[in-house]
Amino acid sequence: MEFQIIWFILWGLLWAVYFALDGFDFGAGILYPFISKNEMDKKAVIHAIGPIWNGNEVWLITAGGATFAAFPTTYAYMFSYLYTPLLIILFALIFRGVALELRGKATTDMQKKFWDFWIFTGSFIPALLFGVAFGNIFMGLKFDDSGYYGTLLSLLNPYGLVVGLLFLFTFIVHGSLWISLRVPDALAEKGMRKAKKFWYLQAVCAVLFLILTAPFTNLYDNFIKIPIWFVVPAIAVACLLFTGFCIKKNKNGKAFVFSALFVISLVFSGIIGLYPNLIPSAIDPKYSLTIFNSSSSPYTLKIMTIVVAIFVPIVLLYQAWTYKTFMYKITEKELKEESY
Amino acid sequence: MDTVLLSRLQFAITAGFHFIFVPLTLGLSVLVAYMESKYFATGDKDYLRMTKFWGRLFLINFALGVVTGITLEFQFGMNWAEYSRYVGDIFGSPLAIEATVAFFLESTFLGVWIFGWNRISPKLHVISIWLVALATNLSALWILIANGWMQHPVGYVINNARAEMVDFWAVVTNTYGLLKFAHTVLSGWVVAGFFILGISAYHLLRKSEINFFKKSLKIGAVFALLSSILVAGVGHFHGHEVAHTQPTKMAAMESLWKTTKDAPMYLLLIPDPANEKNSVEAIGIPSMLSILAGQKEVKGLKDFSPSERPPVTLTFISFRLMVGLGFLFIIISLWALFKFKTVEHSRTLLRILLWSIPLPYIAAQFGWIVAEVGRQPWIVYGLLKTSDAVSKAVTPAQVVASLIGFTIFYGALGIIDIYLLSKYARKGPEKEV
Numbered sequence: 001m002e003f004q005i006i007w008f009i010l011w012g013l014l015w016a017v018y019f020a021l022d023g024f025d026f027g028a029g030i031l032y033p034f035i036s037k038n039e040m041d042k043k044a045v046i047h048a049i050g051p052i053w054n055g056n057e058v059w060l061i062t063a064g065g066a067t068f069a070a071f072p073t074t075y076a077y078m079f080s081y082l083y084t085p086l087l088i089i090l091f092a093l094i095f096r097g098v099a100l101e102l103r104g105k106a107t108t109d110m111q112k113k114f115w116d117f118w119i120f121t122g123s124f125i126p127a128l129l130f131g132v133a134f135g136n137i138f139m140g141l142k143f144d145d146s147g148y149y150g151t152l153l154s155l156l157n158p159y160g161l162v163v164g165l166l167f168l169f170t171f172i173v174h175g176s177l178w179i180s181l182r183v184p185d186a187l188a189e190k191g192m193r194k195a196k197k198f199w200y201l202q203a204v205c206a207v208l209f210l211i212l213t214a215p216f217t218n219l220y221d222n223f224i225k226i227p228i229w230f231v232v233p234a235i236a237v238a239c240l241l242f243t244g245f246c247i248k249k250n251k252n253g254k255a256f257v258f259s260a261l262f263v264i265s266l267v268f269s270g271i272i273g274l275y276p277n278l279i280p281s282a283i284d285p286k287y288s289l290t291i292f293n294s295s296s297s298p299y300t301l302k303i304m305t306i307v308v309a310i311f312v313p314i315v316l317l318y319q320a321w322t323y324k325t326f327m328y329k330i331t332e333k334e335l336k337e338e339s340y
Numbered sequence: 341m342d343t344v345l346l347s348r349l350q351f352a353i354t355a356g357f358h359f360i361f362v363p364l365t366l367g368l369s370v371l372v373a374y375m376e377s378k379y380f381a382t383g384d385k386d387y388l389r390m391t392k393f394w395g396r397l398f399l400i401n402f403a404l405g406v407v408t409g410i411t412l413e414f415q416f417g418m419n420w421a422e423y424s425r426y427v428g429d430i431f432g433s434p435l436a437i438e439a440t441v442a443f444f445l446e447s448t449f450l451g452v453w454i455f456g457w458n459r460i461s462p463k464l465h466v467i468s469i470w471l472v473a474l475a476t477n478l479s480a481l482w483i484l485i486a487n488g489w490m491q492h493p494v495g496y497v498i499n500n501a502r503a504e505m506v507d508f509w510a511v512v513t514n515t516y517g518l519l520k521f522a523h524t525v526l527s528g529w530v531v532a533g534f535f536i537l538g539i540s541a542y543h544l545l546r547k548s549e550i551n552f553f554k555k556s557l558k559i560g561a562v563f564a565l566l567s568s569i570l571v572a573g574v575g576h577f578h579g580h581e582v583a584h585t586q587p588t589k590m591a592a593m594e595s596l597w598k599t600t601k602d603a604p605m606y607l608l609l610i611p612d613p614a615n616e617k618n619s620v621e622a623i624g625i626p627s628m629l630s631i632l633a634g635q636k637e638v639k640g641l642k643d644f645s646p647s648e649r650p651p652v653t654l655t656f657i658s659f660r661l662m663v664g665l666g667f668l669f670i671i672i673s674l675w676a677l678f679k680f681k682t683v684e685h686s687r688t689l690l691r692i693l694l695w696s697i698p699l700p701y702i703a704a705q706f707g708w709i710v711a712e713v714g715r716q717p718w719i720v721y722g723l724l725k726t727s728d729a730v731s732k733a734v735t736p737a738q739v740v741a742s743l744i745g746f747t748i749f750y751g752a753l754g755i756i757d758i759y760l761l762s763k764y765a766r767k768g769p770e771k772e773v
Binding site: 047050051052053054055057058060061062064065066068069070071072073075076077078079080081083084086087090091093094095097098101102105143147148296297299300303304307308311312315318319322325326328334 | 403407410413414429435447448505734738
């Protein structure tokens with residue numbers, strides 16, 4: 001197989017893992033002000049994602065770094081064309097990270113409110129905007145060989161917003177399930193109730209996404225060419241239904257796993273539809289940035305393949321160990337004694 | 341102002357701000373790991389209290405170091421798209437490797453360390469903080485290999501209108517990058533040493549927790565002394581490498597206009613770039629500059645066309661101040677170590693230590709100014725001009741908006757962080773742990 005194709009798959013995989021992991025701590029951050037009645041609840045939600053969110057976010061850094069290393073031309077133009085939305089995501093992530101680390105150090109009500117605001121806003125904005133960004137990439141950006149003609153507002157088109165909302169509701173469900181797994185029972189039940197409610201919204205957006213993708217994008221072309229690929233979106237649909245089913249049965253552990261699998265199969269459905277484009281041009285396909293016209297040299301791709309083949313499995317192993325170590329119910333006693 | 345200048349300003353602000361937090365992380369991670377190891381080995385509760393006290397300051401600082409690092413990775417593509425396109429085949433690899441090999445390790449095990457006190461065995465807990473310390477310093481290695489390539493590009497050919505990598509090993513073992521790595525990491529260790537010295541001095545001045553802070557001060561003093569001697573030593577060889585590979589930077593660092601054999605170094609010197617000379621040159625040490633540069637004949641700026649020279653005055657002053665501070669660090673830490681036994685009674689020394697906390701930070705910033713301003717007008721030395729590297733799709737208005745955003749948000753975060761650091765530093769360690 002050509003290295004470009006290997007790296008296309010890896011590129012998709014990095015984004016998929018990133019959204020499957022950071023997605024639930026975005027969701028937890030969005031729900032944070034709504035499901036916590038008192039300080040103890042708030043501590044519990046922060047503690048629920050505390051040990052792992054930072055490691056989750058590194059998948060974004062890696063996805064960014066891998067785009068730079070493997071497809072530098074795409075990296076250069078994607079980041080400069082989407083300057084303003086990325087900047088907004090960046091500010092949100094910066095404040096969210098600091099808020100999660102420093103909320104515990106707040107002493108006055110005003111300080112607490114300030115950090116609470118950023119935990120919510122810093123989670124909400126990227127959850128929505130990453131969806132909007134991918135929706136627009138699916139549609140293609142307005143660029144040719146002399147530049148980019150879109151604006152922040154032109155990105156907020158109906159299709160972009162549908163994908164944005166799909167991401168948003170998916171992460172909220174994903175996050176509420178994670179919360180329900182980790183916090184004390186009373187709060188966990190609240191989490192499950194949120195999961196039930198938001199699952200319907202998620203499902204509506206998923207249906208809209210499946211329908212609107214036909215008129216707004218060319219993603220279906222690849223599937224029609226090679227119908228066996230329809231398996232992937234079919235898995236996504238099945239995972240979404242299983243998620244809903246397990247939520248109904250109050251099986252939050254299973255629901256969480258299906259929710260994660262939904263995110264991964266959703267991302268790969270998009271990736272398969274994009275191939276061989278990384279960013280299609282909405283003006284003319286001849287300007288599209290593809291894995292072939294924007295990649296690094298075979299030599300660099302080979303080096304990077306070796307690095308990734310060795311280290312990503314190691315990362316997955318120790319992160320899996322971390323999840324195993326911290327996959328327990330936090331007790332109120334523990335929250336009371338907590339000082340870090 | 342145009343996009344180039346605005347983008348440079350933004351990069352300077354965001355990178356400079358990032359580098360307020362990184363150096364302390366580099367050194368303090370190692371020291372906290374050392375303290376916890378001592379506790380693990382001896383069972384001495386004081387070392388546990390130290391781990392928790394200095395560890396908390398480490399975490400407050402760490403939070404900002406991580407998030408401000410994301411900005412830099414994004415910014416290459418956002419503001420420097422032409423640069424990214426031109427060098428991505430080489431420059432992207434160390435960045436991606438940094439994330440995969442080091443950053444994952446650092447972030448994951450920091451989470452384990454913070455939340456793992458009662459969940460994992462003490463041994464595993466010590467291992468976690470050592471992994472954090474190792475990964476933090478390993479991060480620096482890959483980032484500085486990337487930066488080293490911008491300073492002295494190796495292992496590439498120009499192909500398809502861009503630089504393409506032909507020798508990964510040459511990029512990784514680039515002497516420039518490795519020296520820079522050692523110099524930068526050690527400067528971070530100096531920062532951490534003086535951080536511990538200064539805060540310990542604060543408490544000793546108030547006679548609180550004398551035993552605890554004398555112990556801390558000793559660790560800080562030894563670490564600061566060793567690091568400041570080493571950083572100066574490495575700096576010397578780094579200077580040779582600069583003279584060898586970046587003659588314009590070397591000439592600007594010393595404000596040398598005419599190519600000179602057995603060049604002297606003037607202790608008192610005022611550059612006059614407009615007239616391509618120095619308006620004051622006094623107290624010369626014969627041949628000293630040639631010795632420092634490791635070359636008999638040192639090239640002067642006039643050998644290069646004005647369009648290829650870096651800003652002389654800024655590079656020169658930054659270099660002088662960095663070196664001057666570097667010597668001061670050796671003297672102060674030596675003093676602290678000699679006086680250690682009765683340090684709680686030497687109030688002058690304690691005050692000096694307290695007020696020295698910001699100095700290594702400032703020296704590190706000057707060092708980066710020398711490295712980055714001194715490389716101008718090149719973004720990749722000899723290969724790509726900074727003015728050709730900027731994003732074409734980005735307008736000055738966009739950069740103005742982001743620049744304002746960064747200034748306000750970073751300003752706010754900086755104030756919050758310094759407030760929290762000084763609050764918890766002053767509070768002192770917990771009595772019971």
